[in-house]
Amino acid sequence: MNKTATVRARLAPDLKDRVEDIFRQLGLTTTQAITIFYKQVEQRNGLPFNLVLPNATTRQTFDDTDAGRDLIACENADDMCKKLGI
Known part of the structure; x- marks a missing residue:
């Protein structure tokens, strides 16, 4: 194919x-x-990845995180799993 x-x-x-x-x-x-x-755009008839706007909850979470609010620190993976209840 001619690439011009x-x-x-x-x-x-x-x-x-x-x-x-x-x-x-x-x-x-x-x-x-x-x-x-x-x-990939041609094959998928669109972008080859999801492109979405965050919902209100996600936007609020971003704002809170950026402001340093409601953060939970974990010592390690085991501590994280314990805090998540898994």
């Missing part, structure tokens, strides 16, 4: 650098990664 179309996007430079490093570790060029993303 161009995609342009503006990104924060630090995000671009971090993600391109991940692509390199995976053995992918940026073009290959974008092509994979496009092919």
